[in-house]
Amino acid sequence: MGESPSSAVQEARAALGSRLCRIRKAGGFKTARAFAARAGWSESKVSRIERGLTTPSEDDLGRYAELCGAPKELADLLASAQNIEEMYVEWRRLKGEGLRPVQEAHVPLYERTRHFRVYEPGVIPGLLQTPDYARVMMGRIIRYWGIPDDTEDAVEVRMGRQRVLRDANRQFGILLEEAALRARFGDAEVMAPQLGHLLTVSVLQQVSIGIIPMTADRTMWPLEGFWIFDDERVIIELATAQVTIKQPSEVAMYSRMFADLADLACYGKAARALITEAIDALE
Numbered sequence: 001m002g003e004s005p006s007s008a009v010q011e012a013r014a015a016l017g018s019r020l021c022r023i024r025k026a027g028g029f030k031t032a033r034a035f036a037a038r039a040g041w042s043e044s045k046v047s048r049i050e051r052g053l054t055t056p057s058e059d060d061l062g063r064y065a066e067l068c069g070a071p072k073e074l075a076d077l078l079a080s081a082q083n084i085e086e087m088y089v090e091w092r093r094l095k096g097e098g099l100r101p102v103q104e105a106h107v108p109l110y111e112r113t114r115h116f117r118v119y120e121p122g123v124i125p126g127l128l129q130t131p132d133y134a135r136v137m138m139g140r141i142i143r144y145w146g147i148p149d150d151t152e153d154a155v156e157v158r159m160g161r162q163r164v165l166r167d168a169n170r171q172f173g174i175l176l177e178e179a180a181l182r183a184r185f186g187d188a189e190v191m192a193p194q195l196g197h198l199l200t201v202s203v204l205q206q207v208s209i210g211i212i213p214m215t216a217d218r219t220m221w222p223l224e225g226f227w228i229f230d231d232e233r234v235i236i237e238l239a240t241a242q243v244t245i246k247q248p249s250e251v252a253m254y255s256r257m258f259a260d261l262a263d264l265a266c267y268g269k270a271a272r273a274l275i276t277e278a279i280d281a282l283e
Contacts, residue, residue, distance in 0.1 A: 012080075012083075016055075027067065032047055057081075064077070066079065096148075098147060113170070116227075127161070135184045165207065177211075178212060181274065181278035225237060231248075
């Protein structure tokens with residue numbers, strides 16, 4: 001990601017401010033002064049909010065929705081404001097104590113989620129990783145970032161999180177680009193068991209694994225990897241930050257993109273054939 005997490009937060013504030021400006025004008029208040037007078041605020045407060053210099057409070061958003069006749073917008077506005085300060089979490093701060101705390105931070109979310117939807121373009125997702133594959137990946141992350149080496153502890157936590165995968169009362173929709181099968185993280189002794197593990201997991205009734213072939217006629221372009229947890233939130237891991245999205249409208253958009261990607265994937269016998277071909281290519 002080319003921008004810093006702090007600048008991204010500022011952009012999110014500005015986007016929310018612009019949205020509130022549009023709601024104000026659609027509600028009949030052509031100027032910030034007119035809305036401020038009706039709300040009992042100073043004109044400078046409206047200006048700071050709409051220019052993205054201040055994150056509005058819940059009460060502020062409630063006034064916009066009420067006075068502008070836009071009550072249906074309120075839930076999304078509240079989610080946007082709540083998300084702004086927490087949406088970008090700097091990897092360096094998260095990883096300052098190693099990778100284990102990063103893995104542990106998501107345990108409560110995994111435990112309460114009933115429906116997982118995962119899209120990964122270039123790696124095998126953590127839920128489906130073998131210990132050796134996870135060990136190689138984490139070791140390379142640790143070396144790249146120069147952070148404390150707690151590889152074994154982090155792998156242990158990641159493997160522990162996978163217990164949700166065996167719960168027949170949950171649902172797992174996992175989409176992988178074929179490139180994720182071919183990307184090497186370790187030698188054949190690491191990759192062959194990892195790909196074999198995908199074949200094993202694919203027969204679980206609660207797990208659907210779809211592979212998007214490299215030959216697919218794309219109606220949806222490849223995206224950054226993302227995880228949808230129920231309809232509560234989307235988590236995206238970028239190079240320098242973890243993005244958490246909670247706005248209902250944006251979660252719905254990622255759900256739509258997941259469905260569009262799912263239409264490109266093959267499943268069952270065809271998916272297993274692609275995995276087997278990737279195993280054969282290791283030799």
